Amino acid sequence: MAHSAEYLANLYEGLGSLQNDFRNFNLLRLVAGCVRGERVLDIGCGSGGLLSLLQQQGHSTSGVEPNADLVSLANTLHPELRIVQGTGADLDRVTGLFDTITIIDVLEHIEDDREQLRRIWDRLVPGGQLVVLVPAFPLLYGERDRNNGHFRRYTSRELIGKLREIGFEPRRQRYWNALGFLPYVISGRLLHRKLNTELRTNRPKNWFQKMTIRLFHAWFREVENRLSFGFGLSFLCVAEKPRTAAESKKIEVEQRCAA
Secondary structure, three states: OOOHOOOOOOHHHOOOOOOHHHHHHHHHHHHOOOOOOOEEEEEEOOOOOOHHHHHHOEEEEEEEEEOOHHHHHHHHHOOOOOOEEEEOOHHHHHOOEEEEEEOOOHHOOOOOOOHHHHHHHOOOEEEEEEEEEEEEEEOOOOOOHHOOOOOEEEEEHHHHHHHHHHHHHHEEEEOOOOHHHHHHHHHHHHOOOOOOOHHHHOOOOOHHHHHHHHHHHHHHHHHHHHHOOOOOOOOEEEOOOOOHHHHHHHHHHHHHOOO
């Protein structure tokens, strides 16, 4: 896990402003489009990219991040953000309930994922929602997952089943990053080599690399973020914490009084 933490800190520091990182830049915009309500908590918020985007959109944001180096980087890049250093088990260090909780590329790092989902349930308002993204297809699990501290990759049935077990009602689900699926299979599973992520860093680029980055941005923005191909390296689910009948009645009465 220490190796994983160091890897992530070095990765995010190298990515810089995310302008070259076509993967995370467009993923964060996809996730932001799923968020609703005023108060948002991001678990495993990394260097604060999603929180910053959500704050620009008018949300009140909080974050929890276990990696001290990433918290320090977030404080440097986005000093206006509220980020607590802690794990997903430390949600009591963030006050209040939330309209949306996001947990992106994080749940696979947590051995007892059911308990984490229960903690999230407890911190959502009735009618609040969870936005979760996980690595897909257990058959792809390999050395890269182990090095990154992943306990598992998920099938859609497994994730949705665990959400329903807690009480969540899945509202939207889709795969994402179909473009990277075949390169991942060839590199990681057949050739047993690491994928080259140099293109996504903030290091200087030649004209061909810059053009390639623009094309990848266009693909993710116009295709991946609009369509689901039924497969991809990641699986996204938006699930709701349903209101009880009494809670729904109370809200209905409050809305009538306010009208």
